[in-house]
Amino acid sequence: MPELKAPPFGKRLRILTWHVHGNYLYYLTQVPHDFYLVHDDERSTHHSGRIGNLPWGDNVHEVHVDEVAKQSFDVVLFQSRDAWQTHQHRYLSAAQRRLPRIYLEHDTPFDSPTDSRHWMDDPQVLLVHVTHYNALMWDTGPVPTRVVEHGVRLLEGVQYSGVDPRGVVVVNNLDRRGRRVGHDVFQSVAQEVPLVLIGMGSDRVPGGHGEVENNALPKTMAAFRFFFNPIRYTSLGLAVIEAMMCGLPIVGLATTELVTVIRNGQEGFLDTRLDTLKDTMRQLIANPGLARHWGEAARRTALERFAIERFVDDWLRTFNEVTG
Numbered sequence: 001m002p003e004l005k006a007p008p009f010g011k012r013l014r015i016l017t018w019h020v021h022g023n024y025l026y027y028l029t030q031v032p033h034d035f036y037l038v039h040d041d042e043r044s045t046h047h048s049g050r051i052g053n054l055p056w057g058d059n060v061h062e063v064h065v066d067e068v069a070k071q072s073f074d075v076v077l078f079q080s081r082d083a084w085q086t087h088q089h090r091y092l093s094a095a096q097r098r099l100p101r102i103y104l105e106h107d108t109p110f111d112s113p114t115d116s117r118h119w120m121d122d123p124q125v126l127l128v129h130v131t132h133y134n135a136l137m138w139d140t141g142p143v144p145t146r147v148v149e150h151g152v153r154l155l156e157g158v159q160y161s162g163v164d165p166r167g168v169v170v171v172n173n174l175d176r177r178g179r180r181v182g183h184d185v186f187q188s189v190a191q192e193v194p195l196v197l198i199g200m201g202s203d204r205v206p207g208g209h210g211e212v213e214n215n216a217l218p219k220t221m222a223a224f225r226f227f228f229n230p231i232r233y234t235s236l237g238l239a240v241i242e243a244m245m246c247g248l249p250i251v252g253l254a255t256t257e258l259v260t261v262i263r264n265g266q267e268g269f270l271d272t273r274l275d276t277l278k279d280t281m282r283q284l285i286a287n288p289g290l291a292r293h294w295g296e297a298a299r300r301t302a303l304e305r306f307a308i309e310r311f312v313d314d315w316l317r318t319f320n321e322v323t324g
Helices: 022-028 081-091 132-137 174-181 183-190 217-222 238-246 256-260 274-286 288-305 308-323
Strands: 014-017 034-039 060-064 075-078 101-105 126-129 145-147 164-170 195-198 208-210 224-229 250-253 268-271
Touching (some): 022 034, 022 238, 022 308, 075 081, 101 308, 126 132, 126 308, 132 145, 132 256, 174 183, 183 274, 217 224, 224 238, 238 250, 238 288, 268 274, 274 288
Parallel strands (some): 014 034, 075 101, 101 126, 126 145, 195 208, 250 268
């Protein structure tokens, strides 16, 4: 990882947080502050520290749950309901719970898309959404909010080939997450169009390839003709942006934030009619030149909108503002 530059605003901060979404956390730690990841002896969910194959930088540290209250931090960054409602009261000192705090919400509402009140209801805490769609759907009451859109830096340079005429789908545990992430959509399309599913638990699904390590995923995706996103209701998945940066055209459902990213006939094609999407996929399979043309546009759009430099700058400003 390139050497981190000194932050342009004030001092280098010590930020306490949890390991919730690995790739997002890796991109977030490109921000030139020091991040301390909570871990326990079991390396349990959200307490796993620097675990995994991501190339964590020297600014990413670990702190054991028993040592958290003894440490000095400048900001607490919550990323889950458990951390907000339970872990901060279990591990943090009273003084730490009065520090500048940010709640980073990665997801859309689960219970009701339009009438879910967010559980983080402290107006002294900044709530950061990762998409404008998420901010639109959550009811956050008097809590101050802002949007910091995704930023992506691929772990290695790749060149799109599209030599495999099939489409690639990247969703973890698709079979266990049901209609929300489009298990039935994937099944319907896969009956007529050749698709390969990648992700945790994908080997349980017909057409599943299994999990691919983070550092190998871009090269793996770049060999497929197109990327298909079957998800009905979600935030904007990092896998979609990563596929765009690899030069894959995107085919997906015309729902959520994705409709602000993909323009039909330019970076790919979105629709709510599965038959129309199947026809588009068949067209890309038959016409690799069209797939490459759309994929080049997708890569340009991703580099412009989701550049890691813009993402880092947005987070620097956010951390600066909450620390005064």
